[in-house]
Amino acid sequence: MTLRFACLTSALALATAPALAETTFNRIASFPVVTNMAAGEDTARETSSEIVAASEDGLTLVYTDSPLGVLGMIDLTDPAAPKPLGNIAMNGEPTSVVIVGAHALAGVNTSESFAAPSGRLVAVDLATRKEVASCDLGGQPDSVARAKDGSFIAVAVENERDEEVNDGALPQMPAGFVVRLPLKDGLPDCGAAQKIDLTGLAAIGGDDPEPEFVAINDLGEIVVTLQENNHIAVIGADGAVAAHFSAGAVTLEGIDATDERGALIFAERLADVAREPDAVKWIDADHFATANEGDYKGGSRGFTIWRKDGTVVYESGPSFERAVAQIGHYPDKRSDAKGVEPESIDFARFGDMPLLFVGAERASVVGVYDVTDPAAPVLRQILPSGVGPEGFVALPDRGLLISANEADLGADGGARSHVMVYQMQEGSPAYPTITAAGGDVAGFGALSGLAADPEVPGKLYAVNDSFFGFQPTIFTIDATQTPARITAALPVTAAGMPAQKLDLEGITPDGKGGFWLASEGNADKMVPHGIVNVNAKGAVKKEIGLPAALLAGQTRFGLEGIAKVGDVLWMAVQREWGDDPKGMVKLLAYNLEAEEWGAVHYPLEPKGAGWMGLSEITIHGDHAYIVERDNLIGDAAKVKKLFRVKLPDLVPAKLGETLPVVTKQEVRDLIPDLKGWGGYMQDKVEGFAIDAAGTGYVVTDNDGVDDASGETLFWSIGKVE
Known part of the structure; x- marks a missing residue:
């Protein structure tokens, strides 16, 4: 047969x-x-x-x-x-x-x-x-x-x-x-x-x-x-x-x-x-x-x-x-x-x-x-x-x-x-909560970074992480449908082939039809920390690695999210690096015109049984919105939260100087949302974006169904004021 x-x-x-x-x-x-x-x-x-x-x-x-x-x-x-x-x-x-x-x-x-x-x-x-x-x-x-x-x-x-x-x-x-x-x-x-x-x-x-x-x-x-x-x-x-x-x-x-x-x-x-x-x-x-x-x-x-x-x-x-x-x-x-x-x-x-x-x-x-x-x-x-x-x-x-x-x-x-x-x-x-059914996209998984189209309400973009290391992809999502629909999958390429050595964890439109992507990196696997610019066809145009002053204290827990304000890219570093005070992580800034790096310190929630870190950064109005979470699941999970920082407070100091510490404000506890599907508490709240109409959307990373249930939870938190 x-x-x-x-x-x-x-x-x-x-x-x-x-x-x-x-x-x-x-x-x-x-x-x-x-x-x-x-x-x-x-x-x-x-x-x-x-x-x-x-x-x-x-x-x-x-x-x-x-x-x-x-x-x-x-x-x-x-x-x-x-x-x-x-x-x-x-x-x-x-x-x-x-x-x-x-x-x-x-x-x-x-x-x-x-x-x-x-x-x-x-x-x-x-x-x-x-x-x-x-x-x-x-x-x-x-x-x-x-x-x-x-x-x-x-x-x-x-x-x-x-x-x-x-x-x-x-x-x-x-x-x-x-x-x-x-x-x-x-x-x-x-x-x-x-x-x-x-x-x-x-x-x-x-x-x-x-x-x-x-x-x-x-x-x-x-x-x-x-x-x-x-x-x-x-x-x-x-x-x-x-x-x-x-x-x-x-x-x-x-x-x-x-x-x-x-x-x-x-x-x-x-x-x-x-x-x-x-x-x-x-x-x-x-x-x-x-x-x-x-x-x-x-x-x-x-x-x-x-x-x-x-x-x-x-x-x-x-x-x-x-x-x-x-x-x-x-x-x-x-x-x-x-x-x-x-x-x-x-x-x-x-x-x-x-x-x-x-x-x-x-x-x-x-x-x-x-x-x-x-x-x-x-x-x-x-x-x-x-x-x-x-x-x-x-x-x-x-x-x-x-x-x-x-x-x-x-x-x-x-x-x-x-x-x-x-x-x-x-x-x-x-x-x-999200599907690729009914179109030409065969499947998806391990969604990490999320970003909104600046003009079309309900139109979002997502990337997959290094689980799909031989298939880095930018997905287009129509969030106006229920379930949300993945309508397109754009391969990220270099010299016409799938781009390698990427661990995509963040995405933001570059204002020119393409995107800036954040790659978390892992030195143990020879995957560099850095940012990548791709054009509208997904082809890599530019790669920018992190400066030596930062890499001296690197861990494998690198960039998680990227957002653009004018000529400045802001990136969240997931966990403390060697040069960070305990309980502090960096929000990195890169000025595209001056080609200069800077940073501020962000205070994490108190650490419980697991570790605490950042998963995403997006900018809307006068604030930068940041997802903070522990790495625990089930009843052990305590922190899956959305915070925000006022944009005027995001004044980066030069690397090597004492970094200013920003003040954060809690916007939403995401644990009650996660409980709504009747399963055990998911670990990886990885993506957050606010669309052109001011509606906030959240997505979890399903780890590519590797030692995980494979659930991808995608939902709206309504208007973000």
């Missing part, structure tokens, strides 16, 4: 659907799972919410936390304010969980090694939080599914391969299988367990099936993906294999497959890529969908809808990830063969709307598709998730969708693992 430009259809549907019908999902809460630890525990330990299930009344969530070896519980009585209910130790690694009646049923991996896998099914009473039953599964469980009527469960016993042995090649015994377990009053009947053999089915590693994910339809049929084997089997209600077939391959056109230098170039081709499906979910009694993550030698970067006889009804190919790129979530430096890595999938009917939810692990988003016609899914929304969405549970009766996000980046100062709550609401979606 060859897929060419199907990607444009879904992206266009997302961009032009009228108000995305009458209802949309919006995120209303984020629950950091670290809060489920008991008092006195070491909260720096890694946590991970992976597979999540809901009680039958929808008021309690239970999720697996593999690193801690526990089931975590959340009180969802008020979905906008989920509360911790603590953890339950599993004496092993919980891999999947379902809830039947009063019991949570979890697969627990107790394997000593890959060669000697073991595991059990554990039943926990939700009221007493005690283990009340346990069944030996005879191997390492991966996925658990329940029949809708609560009569039985199915467990995929993967017995996964060791990727360090023989380069991970199959076969690696013992073989995996599926266990079918009847339930009595919500508890497993261990003695009646049925082991379902899957050997001899797949053409790839047929004697070593590795079942990955199971799902059960209303007829009691089980579908199971054999991911590494690139195979799918359907097991009848009698426990016998009723059908099986290869998951096949896809040829992908127009993808960003191998270029990880820091550039979005959707011009490559991958031929005959094995789908290697991971998660699977029934849509109805005859159709199911798979998320084609890949893990062995394939991964077709999208999802597929199948008939249970193996007929492909719909193949997304690269359309999903192209739509993801257009909202700024394409993980360029982690994409390689897996793209956005669709790993998880769920289905539920909200009223008369049959909705398929596709989770992209590396892009940290959830695609919402209307599958009224399984052969022609319509992309309704893309929701921002936490880092690495792994599991979902839909609660149509409460109008809720829950995502469990496995990545815990706390050790590196990043986001912790979160469970996130979305609610179906009337009106327009809150996210995305």
